[in-house]
Amino acid sequence: MTDATQDAAPTRSRGRRIARALGATAAALVVAAAGTGAWYYQRLDRNITTFAPEGIASSRPPAATPAPTGGRPVNILLLGSDTRDDGNNSLGGGDAGVGHSDTAILLHVYADHKHAVGVSIPRDTLVTVPPCRLADGRWTSERTNQMFNSAFTVGEFENGNPACTQNTVETLTGLRVDHTLVVDFKGFAAITSAVGGVDVCVPNDVDSHGIHLTQGRQTVSGQQAVDYVRARYGLGDSSDIGRMRRQQAFMSSLIKKVQDQGFGLTTLLPLADAATKSLTVDPELGSPYKLAEFAQSLQDIQLSDIQFVTLPWRFQGARVAVVEPDASILWNLLSQDRTLDGRTTDTGTGTVPSTSPSPGASPSPSATGSATATGSATGSSDRALLDAPVTVHNAAKSGGLAGRTALALRGNGYTDITIGADTPTRRTTLIEYAPSRRAAAERLAQLYPGAELRSAADVDGVVLTLGQDRALADTLDALNGTGTDTTGAGAGADADGSASPGALPSSIPSGIADNTRPADTDLCDDLSFG
Structure with a gap:
């Protein structure tokens, strides 16, 4: 197993886009094949890359406490790198250089380990980037009003700076990130090929920016799969918001494909090989055994019990602003291990007041x-x-x-x-x-x-x-309840519009409800924005 070397790249990447975090979910779900033989274990062990722990902030949100039933919620940050280094330019085009994390999903696995919700964070969201570690050991100063995906480029490390992005997510959400996984174009393509392709639906023909897709339902893998999740221009208003909807649909389809094939060795061995080659992970997941143990804990989650939601947002010029109090309510729900409608997964009971x-x-x-x-x-x-x-x-x-x-x-x-x-x-x-x-x-x-x-x-x-x-x-x-809340300050909101610590909604905030996509949604439904 090798630690990622983080030497600063000589120049900053020039606007290259779209990191692929989606394959990381498949890796987390199926890498359980890792322990089938010592020789295979060693092969997978050599595949895995970890990022240095020194970059993880020392002051962090507390870890979630176990539920009365004994399980513990887990938060996994799924990132992608759109780097064109190491042969990735053959799939994404462009020149070598620092990658961005233009796709980020915070996956909250509930304490029962039978339900999960993935929160997509738009790449252009304006956030506070906390102090982050540079290659020479110095730490940057906190920076406000920064694009979310810029955290991954801090220090211009050749393989990106996942620790800085993890620190940024913890600052944004108040939630402790238990694990972080990063995947690149090559790994994503390999994972989709290893499962025999993934079913998708293309809303309309696309012939733009080097991407060529045909309208309709189809099965894609390799380059076509990369193109599908990268495509933005020529679909809806060509925004990243619509692209995130298609990425959520793709991830749902990928999970379904893996679950439908089952967890036999014929499926798992090639997939585990492809997944581990694609991953950069936090030190606590830095061995096949740890990855296998972690993946095993996720295998009881059914597609119908997974939801995706985009962080409540609004356009602010060319950027994206976080909508409050909806975003704070979302983080409060997850911190209390509540579903998006305020219920607990162990009993199905809710605390959201009802009429x-x-x-x-x-x-x-x-x-x-x-x-x-x-x-x-x-x-x-x-x-x-x-x-x-x-x-x-x-x-x-x-x-x-x-x-x-x-x-x-x-x-x-x-x-x-x-x-x-x-x-x-x-x-x-x-x-x-x-x-x-x-x-x-x-x-x-x-x-x-x-x-x-x-x-x-x-x-x-x-x-x-x-x-x-x-x-x-x-x-x-x-x-x-009685009418549209035009103020944006729902129940449990402070004077500034953010939710009070621990506040739960009296109804589902529109910023959450409008941006939710259950994983079992039809492939062709709700794939564009604008």
């Missing part, structure tokens, strides 16, 4: 049906209705509406939710159901006054097709 109906009364959410919780005191018969499978389609042409609705339904106690592809525009909402699911459909209709109920023999479970009567403005009204 509970009086006995015998029906819930009365606003027109979207993305209602506040109707209360946790449900009988066994009602529990069975909430367990019915529900598929959500967006026919309102309101971007992200299906994902927000799924999040709200989970907050109302529904457990089996699938997000389907967008469908042709409808004016009104439709609830279709298998004949045996009539009671479940009627229960769901309580949340959607005015929705059409229709029995359909070809439907499995209940299908909710959201019409234009469930448009975005009404969704935000429902999420805020």
